[in-house]
Amino acid sequence: GNSVTQMEGPVTLSEEAFLTINCTYTATGYPSLFWYVQYPGEGLQLLLKATKADDKGSNKGFEATYRKETTSFHLEKGSVQVSDSAVYFCALSDRDDYKLSFGAGTTVTVRA
């Protein structure tokens, strides 16, 4: 079956630091990959996505590249802000199945 493994948190950073959250997956076929973000007290929002190998998703300064050879979809941001403090979830979906499989989530706290 499908599964997603994320680096464990929590992660605490200073403003303007570089952020990486590792995500690897196991899936049959060619899944679509996603990063969702959950700000405190809110539901999940789609941050970025990639639907095929070597695609790069990007949004709000965050980037992730779909690496089929390493089955990875690591999230990066070059300079974080306090407003980036949130829980980040990596997720995948089979092309023929619209259910999402989520990683455990990584809590990121950015200090001023």
Added chain:
Amino acid sequence: NAGVTQTPKFRVLKTGQSMTLLCAQDMNHEYMYWYRQDPGMGLRLIHYSVGEGTTAKGEVPDGYNVSRLKKQNFLLGLESAAPSQTSVYFCASSYSTPRKYFGPGTRLTVT
């Protein structure tokens, strides 16, 4: 356009009590989902629906029932609540694509 809304936002139940969580969406989505979120476990799919009048089991369906009588609503029922059902519950909806739109969540505590 309210998106996905959930009622209630918070609830405390005693073991054995029942309740229904309501999810509503105004985006005319065919697909709707109920997830639970527990620390260190991400989101796990409880039940889902691919259209009005249809429901199906997800990863962790035991102890829950669902109904989709109207396209815009998806109800999650707990017939006899247990402390293991203490969690945050999220509803989501989508077109026939993987991208999901999530509600704000319901925090349920069972004592």
